[in-house]
Amino acid sequence: MSQKRSYKQYPKEFKDEAVALVLEQGYSVPDAAKSLGIAANMLYRWKELHEQQLTGKVLAEDERDELKRLRKENKELRMEKEILKKASAFFAKEMK
Secondary structure, three states: OOOOOOOOOOOHHHHHHHHHHHHOOOOOHHHHHHHHOOOHHHHHHHHHHHHHHHHOOOOOHHHHHHHHHHHHHHHHHHHHHHHHHHHHHHHHHHHO
16 A cells, blocks of 8 residues: 655744855755755756746735735636626616
8 A cells, every 4th residue: 555655844934044055155056955955856857946936927825815805806706797787687677
């Protein structure tokens, strides 16, 4: 029977500091990864994501959360609008 693999989760601050080692302090990705005890390919992914966020190709977490909230609010407002349309049509018929 196989067990489900669990992956270690790293906090956002740790990822940001790891990427800063490479971008701001001039460490190579393999050297920074080795000193932090993580895989180099993981640090490459974090660095790529950071660069995409800077260029605007990928949304940041807070932007993504806001987008989800706004989409939900938009859906609710559309439903309310439809209900009001139906209610006004119903009451218009009743007035005649």
